[in-house]
Amino acid sequence: METIREPAELRLILDRVRATGIVGFVPTMGALHAGHETLCRKSVAENDVSAASIFVNPLQFGLGEDYQRYPRDLAADQRLLQESGVDFLFAPDAAAVYPPGFQTRVIVGELSRPLEGAARPGHFEGVATIVLKLFEMVGPCRAYFGEKDFQQLQVIRRMVLDLNVPVEVRGVPTVREADGLAMSSRNRYLTTEERTAAPAIYQALLAARSLAERGVLDPDALLQEAHRRLEASPLIKPEYVALVDPDTLRPVVQPGRSAIMAIAARVGAARLIDNIMIRPPDSRPSAD
Amino acid sequence: METIREPAELRLILDRVRATGIVGFVPTMGALHAGHETLCRKSVAENDVSAASIFVNPLQFGLGEDYQRYPRDLAADQRLLQESGVDFLFAPDAAAVYPPGFQTRVIVGELSRPLEGAARPGHFEGVATIVLKLFEMVGPCRAYFGEKDFQQLQVIRRMVLDLNVPVEVRGVPTVREADGLAMSSRNRYLTTEERTAAPAIYQALLAARSLAERGVLDPDALLQEAHRRLEASPLIKPEYVALVDPDTLRPVVQPGRSAIMAIAARVGAARLIDNIMIRPPDSRPSAD
Numbered sequence: 001m002e003t004i005r006e007p008a009e010l011r012l013i014l015d016r017v018r019a020t021g022i023v024g025f026v027p028t029m030g031a032l033h034a035g036h037e038t039l040c041r042k043s044v045a046e047n048d049v050s051a052a053s054i055f056v057n058p059l060q061f062g063l064g065e066d067y068q069r070y071p072r073d074l075a076a077d078q079r080l081l082q083e084s085g086v087d088f089l090f091a092p093d094a095a096a097v098y099p100p101g102f103q104t105r106v107i108v109g110e111l112s113r114p115l116e117g118a119a120r121p122g123h124f125e126g127v128a129t130i131v132l133k134l135f136e137m138v139g140p141c142r143a144y145f146g147e148k149d150f151q152q153l154q155v156i157r158r159m160v161l162d163l164n165v166p167v168e169v170r171g172v173p174t175v176r177e178a179d180g181l182a183m184s185s186r187n188r189y190l191t192t193e194e195r196t197a198a199p200a201i202y203q204a205l206l207a208a209r210s211l212a213e214r215g216v217l218d219p220d221a222l223l224q225e226a227h228r229r230l231e232a233s234p235l236i237k238p239e240y241v242a243l244v245d246p247d248t249l250r251p252v253v254q255p256g257r258s259a260i261m262a263i264a265a266r267v268g269a270a271r272l273i274d275n276i277m278i279r280p281p282d283s284r285p286s287a288d
Numbered sequence: 289m290e291t292i293r294e295p296a297e298l299r300l301i302l303d304r305v306r307a308t309g310i311v312g313f314v315p316t317m318g319a320l321h322a323g324h325e326t327l328c329r330k331s332v333a334e335n336d337v338s339a340a341s342i343f344v345n346p347l348q349f350g351l352g353e354d355y356q357r358y359p360r361d362l363a364a365d366q367r368l369l370q371e372s373g374v375d376f377l378f379a380p381d382a383a384a385v386y387p388p389g390f391q392t393r394v395i396v397g398e399l400s401r402p403l404e405g406a407a408r409p410g411h412f413e414g415v416a417t418i419v420l421k422l423f424e425m426v427g428p429c430r431a432y433f434g435e436k437d438f439q440q441l442q443v444i445r446r447m448v449l450d451l452n453v454p455v456e457v458r459g460v461p462t463v464r465e466a467d468g469l470a471m472s473s474r475n476r477y478l479t480t481e482e483r484t485a486a487p488a489i490y491q492a493l494l495a496a497r498s499l500a501e502r503g504v505l506d507p508d509a510l511l512q513e514a515h516r517r518l519e520a521s522p523l524i525k526p527e528y529v530a531l532v533d534p535d536t537l538r539p540v541v542q543p544g545r546s547a548i549m550a551i552a553a554r555v556g557a558a559r560l561i562d563n564i565m566i567r568p569p570d571s572r573p574s575a576d
Contacts, residue, residue, distance in 0.1 A: 103450065104446060104447050106393075106395075108392045109391035128392075129451075132451055136451055136453050139454070163424055164295065166427070
């Protein structure tokens with residue numbers, strides 16, 4: 001695996017690569033875990049050449065968020081990428097990504113506003129902008145994103161569609177610890193006690209899904225069930241629990257619609273998110 | 289010359305073309321004139337394959353502006369492009385460019401705010417968004433824009449730099465009628481009387497430049513000279529006369545700096561813009 005720091009150097013190398021093969025791409029902020037590994041292995045399996053990027057993007061962190069203390073461990077990340085079969089790691093400096101006078105933003109409208117967008121103003125503006133920049137720099141055919149960040153995935157899909165970006169976006173199911181906790185770089189912030197409590201988030205999602213599978217179709221009943229489960233863990237401080245349409249991310253108010261249940265919660269110094277698809281019994285995937 | 293209406297068809301054709309040659313691109317809103325012809329001939333001379341687009345972009349017109357009545361004459365435009373040697377004309381429908389649910393915008397900050405940005409809120413958001421979309425759809429190596437729309441050129445240059453878009457933007461000097469009026473599709477709105485009066489805009493720019501060449505360095509004196517010339521024509525209703533830094537578009541207040549003088553004025557039903565580079569005597573192009 002080759003590590004490249006300069007955007008201009010990346011372009012020279014990848015122009016050559018693109019002439020001969022399909023390029024898969026996994027953009028990350030580093031602090032890699034088994035979830036990232038799954039994305040990388042999928043890219044390696046499905047493309048001729050795979051590139052990953054590591055860039056902790058200041059633009060997507062709000063004031064008072066964890067940009068400074070976000071975990072960084074390039075050597076460990078390089079080992080994981082190497083073992084996953086990735087061919088190129090792009091790890092630029094912030095100064096090369098945001099040159100003096102930088103002033104352009106990519107803004108996805110409606111999909112950016114609820115959930116994480118409401119909790120983290122400007123977050124998806126930062127995400128959409130850096131992802132478009134990375135797509136332009138790397139020029140991949142396909143890019144891989146985890147479903148753990150479901151809203152991010154939908155925002156990026158919409159951006160790619162709206163701006164005619166010739167990249168195929170592939171979502172990959174969330175990878176979980178043995179006890180169900182969604183893999184996240186921010187799990188490193190958890191104390192032992194908090195780590196033991198944190199799976200309650202996924203258990204709350206499972207409880208709501210289980211209720212739906214048993215025929216409870218009322219959105220409020222499903223939300224209450226999730227809240228009830230979260231409240232049983234005093235270390236979990238829920239920020240939101242929402243049931244939303246997977247395509248529009250608008251709240252689901254009609255009973256019996258397929259929906260995403262999304263949770264954000266503070267657990268000690270970590271802010272964790274997770275989500276699950278909830279389908280009523282006997283529902284088939286449909287266009288609605 | 290081949291005319292293509294479907295974005296998907298365009299991609300198939302241009303993917304083939306790009307494999308063998310350098311693609312030049314001239315995005316337009318149609319109603320083509322000798323200014324566009326110059327852009328096209330330059331693209332044809334400098335690239336292996338040249339594409340032009342015709343798309344009257346609703347996103348860059350404000351409420352009450354001339355989107356509906358903007359001149360459209362595809363047959364005449366096709367003749368001009370054919371004669372200029374353009375290989376492909378991309379002329380999509382608005383519905384194909386802005387699919388249902390479209391909600392993404394590209395926003396260039398500081399450069400979009402003064403001058404045309406102040407006079408036409410949302411205009412450069414619409415321009416930056418459609419230009420990026422067209423770049424993604426066409427995938428050109430180089431793109432050509434007229435210097436008549438100087439601020440547009442600078443906004444697009446900044447967007448391309450900030451988003452790492454692999455397109456080289458080339459500005460082309462304004463083409464003028466024999467009496468100095470800058471070529472513009474909107475000149476078609478002028479009555480005979482207004483058409484006779486309209487060159488006063490360029491004359492005002494020339495008068496200011498001439499004053500600077502004779503050693504008058506005070507920005508206010510140059511602006512007053514331009515205003516004085518415009519006021520001599522009762523049919524010209526100036527919207528703004530500004531002296532700005534070519535790179536930042538901030539007002540030039542220090543005497544003796546190279547600057548762009550920009551004018552916007554209403555002439556009957558037309559809103560016309562023009563600009564000129566003003567350099568103090570013996571100034572050499574510099575980085576300031």
